[in-house]
Amino acid sequence: MKITISLRGTLPNQLDGIKERVVEVPDHCTCDEALKSIGMDYTKMKRFGFVAINGKRVMIHDRLGEGDELKAYSSISGG
Amino acid sequence: MTMLGYKNCVLRVDLTMKGATMEPLRMDWAEKYIGSKGLAIKYLYEELKPGIDALGPENKLMFTNGPFTGTPVPCSGKLSVAAKSPATGTINDCSIGGHAGIQIKYAGYDAIIFEGKLKEPGYVLIEDGKVAFKDASDLWGLGSHEAEKILADRYGHDYSVLSIGPAGENLVTMSCINSDYYRQAGRGGIGAVMGSKNLKAIVVRGTGGVEVPNIVEATKRIIEIMQQDVLQEDNTFVFDYGTTAFLEACNDGGILPVNNFQDATDERWVEYNGDVLLQGKKGKRGCGSCGLGCGNFLQIGDAICEGPEYESIAVAGPNAGVRDPEAIVKFNQVADNMGLDTISAGDVIIWAMEMTEKGIHDFGIRFGEADKMIQYLELMAKREGVGADLALGVKACAAKYGGEDFAMHVKGLEYPQYEPRGSWGMSLAYAVSDRGACHMRAYAPNVEVFAAAVPPYTAEGKGQMVYELAESNAVKFSLCICDFWGTLNYETMAELLTIVTGKTWTVEEMGEVGRRVINVARAFNQREGFNRKDDTMPKRLAKEALKSGAAAGQSIPQEAFEDMLDQYYDVLGWDRNGMMPDEMICQL
Numbered sequence: 149m150k151i152t153i154s155l156r157g158t159l160p161n162q163l164d165g166i167k168e169r170v171v172e173v174p175d176h177c178t179c180d181e182a183l184k185s186i187g188m189d190y191t192k193m194k195r196f197g198f199v200a201i202n203g204k205r206v207m208i209h210d211r212l213g214e215g216d217e218l219k220a221y222s223s224i225s226g227g
Numbered sequence: 228m229t230m231l232g233y234k235n236c237v238l239r240v241d242l243t244m245k246g247a248t249m250e251p252l253r254m255d256w257a258e259k260y261i262g263s264k265g266l267a268i269k270y271l272y273e274e275l276k277p278g279i280d281a282l283g284p285e286n287k288l289m290f291t292n293g294p295f296t297g298t299p300v301p302c303s304g305k306l307s308v309a310a311k312s313p314a315t316g317t318i319n320d321c322s323i324g325g326h327a328g329i330q331i332k333y334a335g336y337d338a339i340i341f342e343g344k345l346k347e348p349g350y351v352l353i354e355d356g357k358v359a360f361k362d363a364s365d366l367w368g369l370g371s372h373e374a375e376k377i378l379a380d381r382y383g384h385d386y387s388v389l390s391i392g393p394a395g396e397n398l399v400t401m402s403c404i405n406s407d408y409y410r411q412a413g414r415g416g417i418g419a420v421m422g423s424k425n426l427k428a429i430v431v432r433g434t435g436g437v438e439v440p441n442i443v444e445a446t447k448r449i450i451e452i453m454q455q456d457v458l459q460e461d462n463t464f465v466f467d468y469g470t471t472a473f474l475e476a477c478n479d480g481g482i483l484p485v486n487n488f489q490d491a492t493d494e495r496w497v498e499y500n501g502d503v504l505l506q507g508k509k510g511k512r513g514c515g516s517c518g519l520g521c522g523n524f525l526q527i528g529d530a531i532c533e534g535p536e537y538e539s540i541a542v543a544g545p546n547a548g549v550r551d552p553e554a555i556v557k558f559n560q561v562a563d564n565m566g567l568d569t570i571s572a573g574d575v576i577i578w579a580m581e582m583t584e585k586g587i588h589d590f591g592i593r594f595g596e597a598d599k600m601i602q603y604l605e606l607m608a609k610r611e612g613v614g615a616d617l618a619l620g621v622k623a624c625a626a627k628y629g630g631e632d633f634a635m636h637v638k639g640l641e642y643p644q645y646e647p648r649g650s651w652g653m654s655l656a657y658a659v660s661d662r663g664a665c666h667m668r669a670y671a672p673n674v675e676v677f678a679a680a681v682p683p684y685t686a687e688g689k690g691q692m693v694y695e696l697a698e699s700n701a702v703k704f705s706l707c708i709c710d711f712w713g714t715l716n717y718e719t720m721a722e723l724l725t726i727v728t729g730k731t732w733t734v735e736e737m738g739e740v741g742r743r744v745i746n747v748a749r750a751f752n753q754r755e756g757f758n759r760k761d762d763t764m765p766k767r768l769a770k771e772a773l774k775s776g777a778a779a780g781q782s783i784p785q786e787a788f789e790d791m792l793d794q795y796y797d798v799l800g801w802d803r804n805g806m807m808p809d810e811m812i813c814q815l
Contacts (some may be wrong), residue, residue, distance in 0.1 A: 156475070157328045158460035190679050195461050195714075200479040203492075205649075205777035208679040221476055224677045225461060225713020 149175050149214040153186060157197065157222030163188055169219045182218055190220075197221035229254060230728035231438050232294030238336045240351060240358060242424050243284065243343030247358040252337045262337065262723070264320045265744040267309035268661075270340070271318060272751045272815070281313035281416075282423040283399055284344040290331060290389075290429075290515075293707030294727050297437040297516070299449050301457045302709035304329055304515035306406075311755075312415035313423075314400040314571070314620060315638040315663045318751040319415035322704060323666070324514040325407035327387035333433025345425035346781075348396075350378070355430040363427040367396060370564035371405040378430055381705030386432040391690040392566020394608035395422035399618045401571035401609075401641070409522070409533030410514070413568040415640060415662050440729040448726055456714055457518045465521040465711045466511075471501030472535035477537070480676040481649035481777030484546045486594050487577040488635050488767060491646035492776025493545040493576030499552045504535065507556070519711050528555035538666075540564040541644035542573030547580065548594030558601050565608035573715060574641035575621045576603050581633055589627040590617070638663035638757070648768055649778035650676045651688040655791040658762040659693070659805075661748035667710065668697035684778070688786040690794020698741035705744055745799065747815045749807055759796075759805035764788055 154168045163186070173182045179199045183190060190196040190208060200219040201209055212218060229235060230732045233252055240247045253270075266310045267289045279285045286607040288310045295303035306328030312319035331339060334355050341351075347362070348367040366374045371392035378388045387406060394402035395418030402418030403411040412418075439445045464472050471553040477483040478496045485493050497503070507527040513520030535543075543549060543558035562569045579590035590613055594597045606614025618623055621641050625634035635642035640663025647654035652671030657664040674692055675683040690757050700718075703710070706720060724732040764783065772782040793803060801807050 157464060157472075161460060196679055197476075198480070198679050200777070203479050203776075205480045205676060205683075207682070219479060221479075221677065223461065224473065224476055224673060225711070 149173060150176045151182060151212055151215065152217045153182065154217060154219045156219060157224070158195070159188070159193070159220055159222045162193060173212070176213070178211055179206065179218055180208045182212055182219060188220070197223040197224040228258065230730050232298070232727040233257060233442055234332060234335050234337050236336050238339045238358070240339060240341045241343050242341055242345045242426065245360045245698055259740070260744055260747070261702070261705040261740055263291050263307040263705050263707035264322070264701065265740065265747070266338065267291040267307050267320050267750065268318055268744065268748050270338070271309055271311065271582065272747050275311055277754045279311065281311040281316065282419060283302055284424070285424070286420055288341040288420050288424065289338060292328040292332050293337040293705065295723065296707055297329045298439060298727055299446060299516060300723055300727065301449070301453050301518040302518065302712040303707055304517055305707050305709055307704070307707065308404060308412040308417050310417060310420040312662060313398070313419050314416040315640050316755055317638060317662050317757060318748050319417060319662045321412035321414055321417050323404065323406055323410050323412040324709070325387065325410040325514045327389050327406045327431060328707065329515040330387040330431045330433045333435045334431055335433065335435055337639070339426060341426065344423065344768065348425045348427055350428035350430060351426065353429065355434055364429045368393060371566045372408055372564045374428060375405065375408055378428060382430055386430050388428055388430050390428035391418040391421050392564055392608060394566040395419055396606065397610050398422055399567070399608060399610065400620055401568045401575070401618070402566045403568045405566065409563060411563065411568070414570065414665065418566050439727050445726045449723070452719060452723070453518055456719060457712055459714065461714050462519055462712060465519050467507050468501045468505065469521045469523050469534060471504055471540065474500045474540065476677060477645070479597060479777065480672065481773065481779070482646040482672055484541060484644055484646045484675060486548050487546060487581040487633060488642070488646060490774050490776070491649050491778055495550050496545065498550040499540060499544050500554055503554070504540070504552050514709070517709065519720045525556065527556050528553040530560055532556050532559040532563065535559040538644050539569040539573070542570055542577065542715050543600065546572065546644060547577050547600055549597045551597055551599065554597035554601065558604070560606045561601050565604050567604055567608055570643055571641040572604055572607060574635055575617045575624060576600050578621045578630065578634060579617060579625065582628065582630045582696065585630070587630050630769060635765050635767070636664055638761050639764055642765070645672055647764065648773050648781045648783055650683050651686060651691050651783055651787070651791070654764045654768060654783055654788055655689055655693045655795060656696070658792065659795055661745070661752065668694045668700060671696065686790045689791045690798050693795055694798040698738060699743055701744040702737050702741035705740060743815065746807060746811065749801070750812050750815055753806060759792065759803070762792055762805055794804040
């Protein structure tokens with residue numbers, strides 16, 4: 149299935165500088181699996197933040213559907 | 228022992244007698260509380276009599292810097308301002324940016340304590356060791372910006388000005404102190420304490436310096452820390468975006484409040500997000516000794532401000548049903564000039580909007596009425612018309628007119644703009660904060676919303692989590708370091724403190740200082756009669772589930788909230804009534 153992955157904060161620069169891309173991923177894969185498909189392992193990223201599907205924060209192991217937008221944020225400091 | 232980095236001098240200003248004296252800093256207290264937040268609270272705990280009127284001459288207004296102030300240590304250009312709060316009756320310490328903290332240090336002082344009350348409106352001019360009392364009859368009644376402009380023209384831009392607006396003069400308990408025009412000591416009515424002393428402004432210039440043990444080695448290491456730690460992308464995002472960067476994350480996280488906290492996601496957030504606001508950017512500003520420069524000076528239409536910060540955007544934007552960027556900036560500008568805290572002033576207005584819409588009481592304003600929202604600020608600052616009621620704050624207004632279930636405050640301090648039903652730990656952080664609902668004591672979303680694998684909607688582990696966040700901020704703010712150095716850890720804190728003071732500090736001692744600061748603030752409040760009954764959350768959070776967004780369907784069961792409170796008290800060794808045992812108080 150096709151999804152859009154958008155990277156926020158410092159994450160684009162930790163990968164390849166690209167902020168948004170449409171990618172093909174296995175049906176109903178998890179956010180973690182989708183990010184790994186573009187070379188991003190959140191457990192190894194410096195100050196990885198959180199993920200959202202279609203503008204709603206979810207847990208990293210929640211599953212995606214066809215056409216979803218997966219946003220990944222770097223961690224946020226301050227208030 | 229005498230530590231370097233300090234001036235070892237406190238200036239005590241008697242406003243009643245128009246005199247000033249200098250005394251040595253209590254270095255034994257500095258060793259336990261460092262400076263800034265912690266030291267101010269310790270002084271006030273020791274010097275203020277329990278039960279005093281926060282707006283009476285017996286309250287003291289204290290300005291404290293820290294050992295890093297005036298050195299090249301990054302992000303150290305802040306200043307703490309503390310007093311008993313007229314809004315809550317608790318201890319209240321605020322942090323203000325700009326350059327006044329450095330001027331005070333260079334003038335020769337670790338702290339300035341204002342006591343008593345001027346007979347007539349005046350301002351105090353401090354030039355190194357000289358203190359002069361000046362007439363402020365030409366400034367009284369002016370906006371804070373206008374007053375600062377007059378004083379800057381009178382003395383020159385080598386001086387720093389701390390001033391209040393009409394709200395502070397009129398003892399509005401949500402009034403702030405301004406400096407460098409757009410920096411505020413914002414919360415808890417600290418401006419009203421200054422106004423209660425008939426003190427319109429403080430003008431200060433210092434020409435001295437700060438002594439450290441080895442300036443060459445210190446500078447070399449500080450530059451390394453600056454390059455390796457401060458100037459990394461995790462911190463420098465504030466240079467480009469300031470706290471506007473939080474809007475999208477808060478919206479996606481389900482914690483961006485809408486219509487007086489009736490919901491926590493706004494599908495129209497793109498209309499006023501950072502990219503839109505910053506199209507009006509005219510320039511950059513930063514505090515002294517800052518490597519991050521978060522201040523974006525911008526203009527949209529005829530509205531100007533520095534910022535606006537996330538808090539002001541949220542309260543004057545989605546939480547007020549407003550999406551007009553110019554109105555949001557104008558709200559910020561007028562609130563600053565009137566000397567009003569944008570959070571509290573905004574919260575009482577949006578509460579009034581909901582009261583009107585629900586037909587409980589007609590305050591003449593509804594969600595989305597941006598022009599009225601801005602007009603109400605001036606009415607509140609001057610206590611005129613409907614503003615006379617709203618200036619009382621949301622707690623007092625709700626007691627008078629109803630609507631208590633959605634009066635968003637703790638201990639009388641209005642809620643910041645992070646919705647706890649999407650971040651359960653934040654309900655605890657607001658409840659146990661030393662000055663009422665404050666997001667700067669423990670910022671729970673960092674851990675439970677803006678993280679990949681931490682569940683936000685549970686009480687489990689939240690007592691320990693909030694304590695650790697609070698401990699870290701308590702020591703960070705006692706070092707007088709800005710919140711935006713987000714990557715700062717205890718190792719770097721201890722190393723910098725050792726470099727600057729010449730005394731060896733350990734990582735363990737950083738945590739001990741943080742815990743001690745939390746405890747002395749609690750001891751102050753406990754002495755004023757506060758306990759578990761006051762560590763509350765608004766009823767809306769338990770009674771109403773969020774309707775949309777990431778946290779749709781979430782409410783916080785009262786028993787879950789009580790569980791979090793128990794956990795927090797247990798971590799600190801307080802009893803289940805939230806009281807510190809006497810033996811713990813004796814060790815402060």
